[in-house]
Structure formats: C-alpha cells, structure tokens
Amino acid sequence: MTDLSWACPILHVDMDAFYASVAVRERPDLWEVPVIVGGGGRGVVLSANYLARHYGVRSGMPGTRARRLCPRAVVVSPDYDEFTTVSRAVMETFRRITPLVEAVSLDEAFLDVRGSAKRLGSPLEIAERLRAMVHDEQGITCSVGVAATVSVAKLASRRAKPDGVVVVPPEAITSFLHPMEVGELWGVGEKTRDLLLRFGLVTVGDLAHTPLPTLQRAVGDSLGRHLHQLAWGADRRELVPRSTADDPEKSMGANETFGRDTDDRDIISRELLRLSARVARRMRTAEVAGRTITITVRFADFTTITRSRTIPEATDVTHEVHRTALLLFDALGLQRARIRLVGVRVEGLVPRGSVHRQLMLGEREHGWRDADRAVDRARFRFGAEAIGPASLL
C-alpha cells in the first residue's frame, strides 16, 4: 500500500473512552462488562466503555437513562487525580515524538510531526508508533487522525475509533468531508445544526456548495465564513504548542446541582459560600485574583440566568467573593422560585502579584485574607475536612 501520509503532518490523538479506560485498566474484573463512569444521582454519564455503548449509552446522557438502557452496567465514580496523572504521562509520551504538541483537553492533543519525519518515518508510521507507546506504557488505547489541517485531523480520528488510524490525504478531503452530516463539524452543535437543517443544509457538501453570502445571511457573517472554510477542510495548519496544565486560566468557577430543588435562601447562601470558598482557594493556589464575580442560577424548569458584578479591586478572598455572590442573588428578588443549581465564577483573572491593594480601603480585608491563608495552611496540613467556614459545619 502506498503511504499517502507525507502531505499530512498534523496528527490528532484521541484516547478511546478515556475515563472508562483509565477506570478499568487495573480492574480485570471489569474488562468484560459494560462500565459507566459518573452519572449517579442527577448527574450525567462522563464516559462509557464500548460494551456499554453497545446498549446506546453515550457520554452526556442522564445517568437515569443510561441505567435504564443498560441495567447490568457497573457504575464507577470518576477519579480526576488519576485521570490527570495518566493524561500528563500520555502528553509526555507525545513530546518524545515532537515538541509541537497542542493539548486540547485531558484526553486529546494535536501533534505537528513535520520535523520528525527524517527521524521517525512518515506521519502514518509515527501514528502507529505513538499508539503502541501509549498502549504499552499506559495500558489504554487511542485513535489517531492524520491530515493537513487540524479540523480534518480531528474528524479523521473520530472515524478511526476505536483503536485505529485514519489518514486523509489532500486529494481525499472533499470525498471525506462532503458526505458527512453538518453536525459532525467541530463547532456545529445542536442549535447551529438545527438552523442549518431549516435552510435545507444537511451535509457538509451542501454547506460547501452554498454561496458564501447566502450562508452568511443564514447564520451570520463570522459563523458563515467559518463554516464555509471548514466545509472545504481549510483551516489552520499551525499548532499552538501548549499543555492544558500550564495554560493561564481566564476564569475559575464552580457550580452545584442540588439533590432536590430548593427555594430556601439559607441553603442557597450556604451553597454560595461553599462554592465561593472552593473557587477562592483555587485562585490562591494558582496565585491569581479577579474582579468580575458572576453567579449562575438555574431554575427547576431549567431556565438559566447569570448576573455579574465587577468590583474595584481584584480579589482572591472567600468572603469578598461570597458577599458579592449573595448580593447578586438577593438582587434577583426571588420569592418562592424553585432553584435547581447555583454557581459562582470569577473572571478577568490576573497574576496576584500585579494587583495593587489600596491600603486605606483594603485594611479591613487584610484580616480576611490572612484568615483565608491560615485556613489554606491548615487544610494542607490536616486535610480538606479539617477546617472550613463555621457556617458550613
């Protein structure tokens, strides 16, 4: 077979059923049974192995539905520390192939192997080598898409699943892309898909053969242009080398769905405090602070609103975040609305060293900052359960 991969230096590597694979790799008792990760209570499925998928279980599906589809599936809780550890190791493996690794998430990365051909062979050979390395070192499988651009490589890896490689050489791009359904494109979700279907655009080929101005009238200038380019496989060929770990975050947040809907302000205030504490602690650990505090409120009927407020000085203080969050909540003036979820997010993060505190105004807050730091130290020494705001006890 002719190796057509030479013109395709972009690899997209995607772990197969990552969370589920990691969860079972040390559990031979689970190798032959359907396994679902997450989805307890009111949660949704994070990942499912291929045996569970055979029954129609998909990630993102409500756990209740998944358990109905496959009652004999074993449900396991996610262990994010473990996922992170395996992810880091896998990314290190990639960097032994090439330094040009753009991590997309814990279980996905793009690699530019342009410079590795002389040393390691064609992109296809590199893809197979890399899959063997991941399998031998981590005991999990992955799939690889090989193409000239990131979006085509991404679609190719999906086609390669599970445990395979798909190469899409330049001359095969249109025959590969155009039969696909528009919803398969990266960046086309449910809403855009429905919109396109209403205009009679079903396949990527339909999209490609619609005049650009027509498409832009339908979905807007910028999305229209973007989709048109994707439909011809024409997007970036250059990667932005980065790991998800060292990327500076622009916002940090936390939210929580209540076990049952509530209209009790005390319960909600306490939850906002817990979430504020969690977010502020992460900010202190990352040595960042932020000025814009946003709360999210989701009602029983699933309608969701956000309210935000920008304060004069960036903060990493639990008390300040919570005070602002509660202010925003009370300003909603809700009476007996049933609430399903609340969330707290801090945006506009900057390195804490760049924040200058106005001493006159900040004096009172310094006490709170010192208290937060003492709590952080105690948690570090004695564990997360040892100490927290009194009102959470």
Place this chain on the structure above:
DNA sequence: TCTGGGGTCCTAGGACCC
C-alpha cells in the same frame, strides 16, 4: 428519576470618554 461541571468565545446594547 430527564438534562453535570469545568471551561472558552462571541454578540449585542448601553455607558462613558475623547
């Protein structure tokens, strides 16, 4: 006992400033 939790980016209107 339908529908999580962590994010990013975009749009759009209004305020405000020059």
Place this chain on the structure above:
DNA sequence: TCTGGGGTCCTAGGACCC
C-alpha cells in the same frame, strides 16, 4: 438646532467543547 465616530468597559445571554 444638527447629530461624528471610535474605543473600552460592563453586563447578559447563548453556543459550543470535553
């Protein structure tokens, strides 16, 4: 006595991704 524009910040919502 007519009605500039550009830039930035803030707020709210929405779409999307894993």
